[in-house]
Amino acid sequence: MPASSVNLPLFPRLHALALRGVPLAPLSLALTGFARRIALRHPAMFRRLGDYAKARFVLDPTDLPVSMLLEPLAGRPRVQLSRRALQGDARIAGPLSGLLGLVHGAFDGDALFFSRDLVIEGDTAAVLALRNAIDDAELDLSAEAQAMSGPFAGPVKWLIAQAEARTGVALTRHEEDTDW
Amino acid sequence: MMEIVCPAGTPASLRAAVKAGAHTVYCGFADETNARNFPGLNFDRQEMREGVAFAHDHGAKVLIAINTFPRAGAEALWYSAIADAERAGADAVIVADLGLLAHAARHHPGLRRHLSVQAAAANADVINFYGREFGVKRVVLPRVLSVPEIAAIKADTAVEIEVFVFGGLCVMAEGRCSLSSYATGKSPNMNGVCSPATHVEYHDDWGALSAKLGGYTIHRVGAGEPAPYPTLCKGCFTAGETTGHLFEDPVSLNAEALIPQLAKAGVTALKIEGRQRSRSYVAQVVRNFRAAVDAHAAGLPMPQGMLASLTEGQAATAGAYKKTWR
Numbered sequence: 277m278p279a280s281s282v283n284l285p286l287f288p289r290l291h292a293l294a295l296r297g298v299p300l301a302p303l304s305l306a307l308t309g310f311a312r313r314i315a316l317r318h319p320a321m322f323r324r325l326g327d328y329a330k331a332r333f334v335l336d337p338t339d340l341p342v343s344m345l346l347e348p349l350a351g352r353p354r355v356q357l358s359r360r361a362l363q364g365d366a367r368i369a370g371p372l373s374g375l376l377g378l379v380h381g382a383f384d385g386d387a388l389f390f391s392r393d394l395v396i397e398g399d400t401a402a403v404l405a406l407r408n409a410i411d412d413a414e415l416d417l418s419a420e421a422q423a424m425s426g427p428f429a430g431p432v433k434w435l436i437a438q439a440e441a442r443t444g445v446a447l448t449r450h451e452e453d454t455d456w
Numbered sequence: 457m458m459e460i461v462c463p464a465g466t467p468a469s470l471r472a473a474v475k476a477g478a479h480t481v482y483c484g485f486a487d488e489t490n491a492r493n494f495p496g497l498n499f500d501r502q503e504m505r506e507g508v509a510f511a512h513d514h515g516a517k518v519l520i521a522i523n524t525f526p527r528a529g530a531e532a533l534w535y536s537a538i539a540d541a542e543r544a545g546a547d548a549v550i551v552a553d554l555g556l557l558a559h560a561a562r563h564h565p566g567l568r569r570h571l572s573v574q575a576a577a578a579n580a581d582v583i584n585f586y587g588r589e590f591g592v593k594r595v596v597l598p599r600v601l602s603v604p605e606i607a608a609i610k611a612d613t614a615v616e617i618e619v620f621v622f623g624g625l626c627v628m629a630e631g632r633c634s635l636s637s638y639a640t641g642k643s644p645n646m647n648g649v650c651s652p653a654t655h656v657e658y659h660d661d662w663g664a665l666s667a668k669l670g671g672y673t674i675h676r677v678g679a680g681e682p683a684p685y686p687t688l689c690k691g692c693f694t695a696g697e698t699t700g701h702l703f704e705d706p707v708s709l710n711a712e713a714l715i716p717q718l719a720k721a722g723v724t725a726l727k728i729e730g731r732q733r734s735r736s737y738v739a740q741v742v743r744n745f746r747a748a749v750d751a752h753a754a755g756l757p758m759p760q761g762m763l764a765s766l767t768e769g770q771a772a773t774a775g776a777y778k779k780t781w782r
Contacts, residue, residue, distance in 0.1 A: 324466075324496050381468075390682050395660060401495045402651040404732075406514040408496030412466035418524045 283373045284393055285444030287339040294434065296341050300357040305356040307344075313424050314415065315351050322351040324409035331402040332336035332364035337372035366406075373401035373445040379415050380449045383424075458715070459751040461618060462742045465497040465732055473733040474516045477746030481511055482519040483731065489537040490521045491574060492731040493648030501540055508545040517547040521573045523572035524648050525553045525631075534576055535559055542567045550596065552631055557590040570594040573620070574631035574645065580612035584593040587615045594618055596727060598630045599704060599709065600776045603717045610722030617722060621711040622741055623729025625640075626650075627689060627704045635688040639670035651687045658683075675706070684741065710772035712745065714754050717779075 317321060322329055329350040336343040344363055347355040356362075368375065376392055377383040385407045388394035396403050418436045422429040440447045464470035473481045484490025486498035495549040499507060508518045520541040526534040527639075538560050541549050547565060551557050551577070552574035560569055577583050584590040594616035597606060601619075610617050620707025628635070633650075637643040640655040651669050658692035659666040667686035674686035683689070690706040692699065709729070718726070726749065727742055747759050 326495060328495060330523065347763045378734075381734070381736050384734045384740070386733055387737065392665075395656060397660065400656040402656070404494060405496035405732070407496070408466060410497075411736075412468045415469050415737075417630055447724075 277434050284388075287337070287372050287445065290435075291335070293339050295323055296359075300342065300359070302399075304355055304357045305363050308353065310420070310424070311346070311353040311355050314420055315353055317420070317423075318413045318415065319351060321409045321413040322348055324406050324412055328399075328402040328405040331366065331399065331406075333402070333406055334362045334364040334367040334398075336367060336369035336387045337375055338369050339371050352359060358371070359397075362417065364398065366396065366402045368394065368403060368406075370394040376417070377446050379410055379417065380412065380446050381411065385411075415447065418437070418448040457720055458723065458749045460742065460749060461725050461727045463623075463728055463731040463733070463738060464507070465494070466735070467499065467503050467507050468732075469733075469738045470617070471510060472739040473742050474511050474514045476739040476742035478516055478742050479723070480517040480519060481507075482521055482676075482727075483507065484521040485537050485540070487533065487537070487644075488648050488656040489524055489534050491523050491572075491644050491648045493524075494732050495653060497732060499781075501544070501697065504540070504544045504546075507525065512545065518545075519548045519550050519570060520546045521545070521550040521572065522556065523550050523552045523574045525574075525645050526556055527646065531555070531559075535563075538564055542578075543731070547667075548593070554590075557586070557592070561590045565591070568593055570596065570618070571615075571674075573598055573626075576629045578609075580609045583609065583613050583615050587613065589779070594617070596620075599626055600629070603714065603721055603777050606718070606723065607721035616724040618725040618727050619711075619718060619723050620709060620729055621718070622745065623708055625704065625707065625709040625773065626717045627775075633689075639672055639688060641670075643670055651685070656686055658727040678695050705773070707773045709775045711746055711774055711777050713758060714774060714777050715748055715758060719752060 296427045315378040325348055329348050333346045334343060335346055343362050344356050345362045369386065370393055373390055374383060374388055378385050389396065421436065422432050436447050459479045459546060461474040461482055463479045464473050464483040470481050473779045484492060484498050486500055510516045522537045529741060534556050538549060542564050547568060548570050549560060550570045550572045551560060552572035558623060560567060562676060569592050570591060571577055571586050571592045576598050577586060577595050578598050583595050592615060596618045601618050602716040606619065632643055634643050636650045640652055642649050642652050653668045662728050664684055665677050666673050667675040669686040673698040674688060674691035675684040684706045687701040690701060693702050695702055703737060726745065728745060730737055751759055
């Protein structure tokens with residue numbers, strides 16, 4: 277029986293090509309700073325990682341020409357981008373919209389895995405711990421970016437909304453309905 | 457109205473379940489006292505107190521699963537879990553072990569006791585024994601009974617009946633299955649984990665996906681087929697000249713359509729499996745089942761479910777409720 281895909285939007289190819297010319301070292305530094313700010317605001321996320329707080333996670337957006345090594349380092353996270361294959365304890369691969377959708381609670385990780393939209397390799401327990409820790413943190417990357425932008429929060433919000441509209445990638449947290 | 461009992465592996469999932477319409481949420485402490493002792497999952501004591509307070513503020517109840525079997529010499533861990541559940545304000549504890557039930561009844565008489573599915577109580581005599589001797593108010597039935605069998609049990613007991621209606625399907629005599637131990641050394645009964653992720657590996661070989669447990673290949677699927685989790689009872693094996701899912705197909709339970717029959721059989725509460733799943737799963741499933749029980753209570757037709765994509769193997773079954781065994 278064929279798997280029923282979740283129909284995740286793919287990052288536009290032209291935008292992805294543009295990333296080929298971007299210098300990755302400053303971008304890695306910026307993302308490390310962003311991750312450390314999130315760590316300060318969500319310390320419980322790192323406690324929840326438990327034995328896997330020092331694991332090395334390769335996050336591989338399959339529709340982008342770069343992948344990311346994320347090291348939680350027990351609350352002092354480090355992010356490294358690379359155009360080459362990265363080595364880590366576990367690898368999670370899938371379209372960027374799927375990976376960010378997991379962060380924002382828009383998708384269920386198991387469902388994306390069953391449908392083969394998401395591929396995991398390496399230490400499965402580490403992947404589960406990361407998934408559970410992030411899911412519990414109820415992150416909103418857009419709100420985090422605005423919070424660290426000071427007087428530029430308004431323009432940053434506008435830019436994120438534009439990027440969301442152009443790429444179809446959920447950059448803000450999915451709010452649950454409150455019907456009851 | 458029938459009560460929906462919903463899973464929460466994290467505080468965020470608890471809040472998602474309550475907001476999505478759960479009448480009751482069940483969860484566990486972050487240790488081996490509960491049968492979902494997975495990495496990154498469950499509640500510390502403070503999170504449990506806050507979770508119970510949040511649920512109560514929104515009119516929902518919280519049940520705490522302390523449903524593994526205490527290890528000899530380590531009973532204090534399970535005793536403290538019972539005491540901390542009462543201190544946190546839990547509406548009930550879900551327990552499987554006879555000794556732990558006796559301890560809870562003796563030392564925490566005001567704390568409501570439910571019998572876990574792990575106790576595998578599957579007839580009225582044994583359920584009445586638990587009710588009489590330990591004051592058990594509700595039993596979670598194992599997933600091996602048909603609807604007429606459930607009705608027969610309810611006809612002979614005053615203990616409330618809770619049944620699983622959605623999620624992972626366990627086809628063994630629950631609480632007595634040690635299959636996982638043979639491949640990993642760990643079982644749901646003693647360690648709170650069946651086919652633990654620490655022993656799971658996936659290998660992608662040009663699109664074909666092999667799922668291994670403890671080094672053994674349990675399942676292998678072609679490119680584009682739904683990915684399996686390597687649970688031994690749902691593995692693909694060769695025996696003699698037959699190759700296939702000899703115990704059970706990798707499918708999930710969905711008894712949504714049977715809600716009217718289960719209500720008629722005297723079932724009090726409908727349980728959703730999935731404490732190991734995300735808050736997105738919890739919210740979707742709870743919203744769906746809340747709509748279904750509300751429709752049933754109002755005498756309206758059952759709404760069409762939209763949950764297929766969330767199920768293991770992307771396929772669902774009514775399980776033993778409608779027995780069609782091979």
